[in-house]
Amino acid sequence: MRILIVEDEPGISNFLKQGLEEESFAVDVAEEGNIGLRLALSGEYDILLLDWMIPGVSGIEICRQFRKAFQDTPVIFLTAKDTVDETIFGLQSGANDYIKKPFHFEELLERIRVQLRPKSGEHNEFTLGNIKMDLNTHQVFRDNEEIYLTQKEFALLEYLMVNKGKVCRRTRIIESVWDIHFDYNTSVIDVYINALRKKLMLRNEELIKTIRGVGYMAKDE
Amino acid sequence: MRILIVEDEPGISNFLKQGLEEESFAVDVAEEGNIGLRLALSGEYDILLLDWMIPGVSGIEICRQFRKAFQDTPVIFLTAKDTVDETIFGLQSGANDYIKKPFHFEELLERIRVQLRPKSGEHNEFTLGNIKMDLNTHQVFRDNEEIYLTQKEFALLEYLMVNKGKVCRRTRIIESVWDIHFDYNTSVIDVYINALRKKLMLRNEELIKTIRGVGYMAKDE
DNA sequence: TTCAGATTTTAAGGATATCTTAAGAAACTA
DNA sequence: TAGTTTCTTAAGATATCCTTAAAATCTGAA
Numbered sequence A, B: 001m002r003i004l005i006v007e008d009e010p011g012i013s014n015f016l017k018q019g020l021e022e023e024s025f026a027v028d029v030a031e032e033g034n035i036g037l038r039l040a041l042s043g044e045y046d047i048l049l050l051d052w053m054i055p056g057v058s059g060i061e062i063c064r065q066f067r068k069a070f071q072d073t074p075v076i077f078l079t080a081k082d083t084v085d086e087t088i089f090g091l092q093s094g095a096n097d098y099i100k101k102p103f104h105f106e107e108l109l110e111r112i113r114v115q116l117r118p119k120s121g122e123h124n125e126f127t128l129g130n131i132k133m134d135l136n137t138h139q140v141f142r143d144n145e146e147i148y149l150t151q152k153e154f155a156l157l158e159y160l161m162v163n164k165g166k167v168c169r170r171t172r173i174i175e176s177v178w179d180i181h182f183d184y185n186t187s188v189i190d191v192y193i194n195a196l197r198k199k200l201m202l203r204n205e206e207l208i209k210t211i212r213g214v215g216y217m218a219k220d221e
Numbered sequence C: 001t002t003c004a005g006a007t008t009t010t011a012a013g014g015a016t017a018t019c020t021t022a023a024g025a026a027a028c029t030a
Numbered sequence D: 001t002a003g004t005t006t007c008t009t010a011a012g013a014t015a016t017c018c019t020t021a022a023a024a025t026c027t028g029a030a
Helices: A010-022 A033-041 A059-069 A084-092 A105-123 A151-162 A170-177 A188-200 B010-022 B033-041 B059-069 B084-092 B105-120 B151-162 B170-178 B188-199
Strands: A002-006 A026-030 A047-051 A075-079 A097-100 A125-128 A131-134 A139-142 A145-147 A208-211 A215-218 B002-006 B026-030 B047-051 B075-079 B097-100 B125-128 B131-134 B139-142 B145-147 B208-211 B215-218
Touching: A002 A010, A002 A033, A010 A026, A010 A105, A026 A033, A033 A059, A047 A059, A047 A105, A059 A075, A075 A105, A097 A105, A125 A151, A131 A151, A151 A170, A151 A188, A151 A215, A170 A188, A170 A215, A170 B010, A170 B105, A188 A208, B002 B010, B002 B033, B010 B026, B010 B105, B026 B033, B026 B170, B033 B059, B047 B059, B047 B105, B059 B075, B075 B105, B097 B105, B125 B151, B131 B151, B151 B170, B151 B188, B151 B215, B170 B188, B170 B215, B188 B208, B188 B215
Parallel strands: A002 A026, A002 A047, A047 A075, A075 A097, B002 B026, B002 B047, B047 B075, B075 B097
Antiparallel strands: A125 A131, A131 A139, A139 A145, A208 A215, B125 B131, B131 B139, B139 B145, B208 B215
């Protein structure tokens, strides 16, 4: 799950980034409004955390524009302001929830989970051939027998299964699963594909196909 | 589509080159300003990605000189600097957009597409008879059955389909798809046309026509 | 803290698909 | 028909991927 934090106070954003990464979210931080808006509109995120007051475009404006493009992605405001008017204004601009600073991390986490629940509630079981994946319980089965995957293995398989039937480019995979954006001359993907195939007992072109020069693709049959 | 990257950090340029090639662009890299400028002025590129600070001629200077010669070719700056002044300076020198490092590859791609849009149209799906091509998912279908093409096969078919109804000259094809500018004394095109026709199960003048002495043309029946 | 075990990443040689070249056959043009 | 261009096939060169093992990093318990 990818989270974008738009927040200009490094203290808060670092705190959140670290905490959320410990909960195995992939976190990006934007410290300025225009950058935040641009990142948000890239469509790579599953949830947005927006500060109310930030340099450049305001949080509300980001929310409004973001909502036009992505109806289903939850937005949570982090705000020091607590007047009723402004809160209403914020929710009207399309936010799903808000939380007042200062807040307990646990509480924020709970709200994030609440927001992600309904959306993923429908779509959190995926199948690929005889492989079944449950995002809620973080489990993978092969013919109803549980297979134990590590975090990265799970994240990679999730990416492939969410994009079942589409070719997943190496660059996209490494950005989404490893959060690496530069200097990518690594063979981690190969190694993890290999590990997945082994654990899932797949022959090389079975269910997870290699698309030479481009990436991989999960496909039934 | 041909892209020139002027960037002296091999980590970044390799990353970009690979990613863009996965999107079937033909990519050249210059690591030094003078070389970059010379290549840019050759007029062979559809878009330029310029680093701000490079050895030799600066990115801004390249941009300015390039803009004099080619008004319509978009230029995007890759810059680590983020002050407003310098950005404005960059845009005044004729750049169409800029992106701050570090950035998401997705975002850069989106900006490249935005810049190329007015020229090439925003279609990412093309059809040719019963052949369907999806650039987003990097897939080709014949009567809704997927056909697996190699990189070069895909790039060649893309070139033909983008230019559907127009005669594609051999020299243009080889420049755009193979990045070869001299020595047209090769028969790669023939070999790949043959491979395409085989995989797509086309008779010789069906959908992909041979224009003797000139090249090939994709055409609906 | 320190240590052991698990996970992640790096590295390198072997395996294999793709790319390119080359050459003879076939088809077209004049 | 002669000459040119394209088609087709095969094989060597190249690039990418697979696989393994070991190094680095992370994690949790003593």
